[in-house]
Amino acid sequence: GRHPILQMKKLRQTLFFSHYRFPEKWGTKKTESQLPPSDTANSSPKERLPSTLGLQRSIYFSSPKAHPARLGLEFFDQPAIALARAFLGQVLVRRLADGTELRGRIVETEAYLGPEDEAAHSRGGRQTPRNRGMFMKPGTLYVYIIYGMYFCLNVSSQGEGACVLLRALEPLEGVEMMRQLRSTLRKGTISRVLKDRELCSGPSKLCQALAIDKSFDQRDLAQDEAVWLECGPQGPNESAIVAAARVGIGHAGEWTQKPLRFYVRGSPWVSVVDRVAEKDV
DNA sequence: ATTTGGATTACCT
DNA sequence: GGTAATCCAAATG
Numbered sequence: 114g115r116h117p118i119l120q121m122k123k124l125r126q127t128l129f130f131s132h133y134r135f136p137e138k139w140g141t142k143k144t145e146s147q148l149p150p151s152d153t154a155n156s157s158p159k160e161r162l163p164s165t166l167g168l169q170r171s172i173y174f175s176s177p178k179a180h181p182a183r184l185g186l187e188f189f190d191q192p193a194i195a196l197a198r199a200f201l202g203q204v205l206v207r208r209l210a211d212g213t214e215l216r217g218r219i220v221e222t223e224a225y226l227g228p229e230d231e232a233a234h235s236r237g238g239r240q241t242p243r244n245r246g247m248f249m250k251p252g253t254l255y256v257y258i259i260y261g262m263y264f265c266l267n268v269s270s271q272g273e274g275a276c277v278l279l280r281a282l283e284p285l286e287g288v289e290m291m292r293q294l295r296s297t298l299r300k301g302t303i304s305r306v307l308k309d310r311e312l313c314s315g316p317s318k319l320c321q322a323l324a325i326d327k328s329f330d331q332r333d334l335a336q337d338e339a340v341w342l343e344c345g346p347q348g349p350n351e352s353a354i355v356a357a358a359r360v361g362i363g364h365a366g367e368w369t370q371k372p373l374r375f376y377v378r379g380s381p382w383v384s385v386v387d388r389v390a391e392k393d394v
Numbered sequence: 395a396t397t398t399g400g401a402t403t404a405c406c407t
Numbered sequence: 408g409g410t411a412a413t414c415c416a417a418a419t420g
Binding site for chain 2: 223232257260267276
């Protein structure tokens, strides 16, 4: 980044968070047995955490005040398709300036594979000031402006220029604040009360609901103080993940049809349901 | 320097 | 199902 303010931000983050350490391994990947995606999904804090969290909670995050199950670089350092699937069921957290914490369970993602992917901003190896985040280390955010007025939130994965787009969340915590943010930020004039389903069911909707804008570009999801990812109580079954064509990438080329969008089958929080794709198993 | 189009949303019929 | 809104930034000259 050649922008002095961005450089300062970057430096501040680096210094402030340089004391963080992460375990050698997170342990085995999330178990894929378990139950189908939960109906209410949200378990009370008192509820038992999965055993895989034991390791993560150990010495690294001893303070209960600290992020109890924050996912680190090891989680993000996997190929885009694997990461896109692994995101499902994890909880995205946004801490606002006043300390309010907003939480949403990720239910829909898209993988963008890098230079060979004709639908990716990094197609053909294009690297520009805008998409730099795609080429940075796994876990780096890539936030860009679309149609001059909306934001999209991506997370860099393993693989040059590869990333995952976050497309929909199930609101879990801070729902009224999300409603307020959406009502305030969206372009519509009238202030009809938005339904819960309308809060985070789209890549730009979730950015509005969580107050995520361009200032989050190139931040580190593994270390930032205002946004992070927590291990959800349980991920969906493999069979509960639908693989469908990506949304809004035009009508040309083989890449348009590839099943690189993933969402939780039957979730009412998904932005676009693909009935045809759901028939395949 | 100018042009072009977009990883969307909201509101219309 | 269709399309206006709205402007950044990549691509082109």
